[in-house]
Amino acid sequence: MTATAAATAKAAGRYLRLHGRLARSRANGPGLRSVIWFQGCTLACRDCFNPESHVPTAGRDIEVAGLVDEILRDTAAIEGVTISGGEPLQQPEALLALLTGLRGGSGLSTLVFSGYRLEEIGRGPVGRACLDQIDLLVAGRYVPARHQGHGLLGSSNQEIHFLSDRYVPSDLENLPQAEVQVDPAGRVRVTGVGAPGDVLPSQAKEPAARPW
Numbered sequence: 001m002t003a004t005a006a007a008t009a010k011a012a013g014r015y016l017r018l019h020g021r022l023a024r025s026r027a028n029g030p031g032l033r034s035v036i037w038f039q040g041c042t043l044a045c046r047d048c049f050n051p052e053s054h055v056p057t058a059g060r061d062i063e064v065a066g067l068v069d070e071i072l073r074d075t076a077a078i079e080g081v082t083i084s085g086g087e088p089l090q091q092p093e094a095l096l097a098l099l100t101g102l103r104g105g106s107g108l109s110t111l112v113f114s115g116y117r118l119e120e121i122g123r124g125p126v127g128r129a130c131l132d133q134i135d136l137l138v139a140g141r142y143v144p145a146r147h148q149g150h151g152l153l154g155s156s157n158q159e160i161h162f163l164s165d166r167y168v169p170s171d172l173e174n175l176p177q178a179e180v181q182v183d184p185a186g187r188v189r190v191t192g193v194g195a196p197g198d199v200l201p202s203q204a205k206e207p208a209a210r211p212w
C-alpha cells in the first residue's frame with residue numbers, strides 16, 4: 001500500500017496502528033476479555049509505564065474488519081473487549097469502526113482506557129460517536145503523584161464513567177490488579193493497572209510486560 005493510500009484508509013477507519021493484543025485476560029476489566037492496545041500517544045504523562053506505545057510509527061497496521069471478525073469468533077468465550085494504548089482516541093476513526101463492529105449485535109461489552117477526560121473526548125463528533133459505543137470509560141492522564149494501581153485506575157485523578165447500563169460499580173470490585181501469562185513459546189506477559197509496566201505480545205520477543 002502506498003503512503004497516500006495508507007493514509008486514506010486510516011482516515012476512513014479501515015486500519016489501526018496496533019501496539020499489542022491479548023486474546024484473553026481477566027485483569028483488564030470485568031470478566032474474561034480480549035485486549036487491544038493502540039499504538040501512538042502524544043499525551044506524555046510523566047512516568048508512563050508503557051513508553052514503547054508512544055511512537056506512532058512503531059507497532060503495525062492491522063485491518064479493523066479482520067480484527068473484528070477474529071474477536072467475534074471468540075464471542076462465546078469472552079465477556080467483552082478492552083481497548084487501551086497508547087491513546088485510542090488519537091486514532092478516532094479506527095476506534096469508532098472497531099467499537100461499532102464489535103458492538104453490532106454481538107453482546108460483547110466495551111471498555112476503553114483513555115488519557116483524555118470525558119469532556120475532551122466529547123468535543124468532536126467522532127469522539128462523541130465513540131462514547132455511544134462504550135460501556136465503561138476509564139478517563140484521564142496518569143499522574144504518578146496520585147498513583148493508585150487498582151480498581152482499573154492507574155492514578156486516583158482518573159475517572160470511571162458508566163456510559164451504559166451494562167455495568168455497575170460493584171462489577172469492578174475484586175478485579176485482579178495484575179495478571180501474568182506465559183504462552184506456549186515461554187514468553188511472559190504481565191498486564192493490569194497494578195503491573196509495573198505492560199509487557200505486551202508485540203514486545204514479547206524477550207520476556208517483557210505493560211500501561212493501565
Ligand code: SF4
Pocket residue numbers: 041042043044045048049050053085086087114115116141142211
Ligand atoms: S499513561 Fe496513557 S495517556 Fe499517558 S502517556 Fe502513557 S499511554 Fe499516553
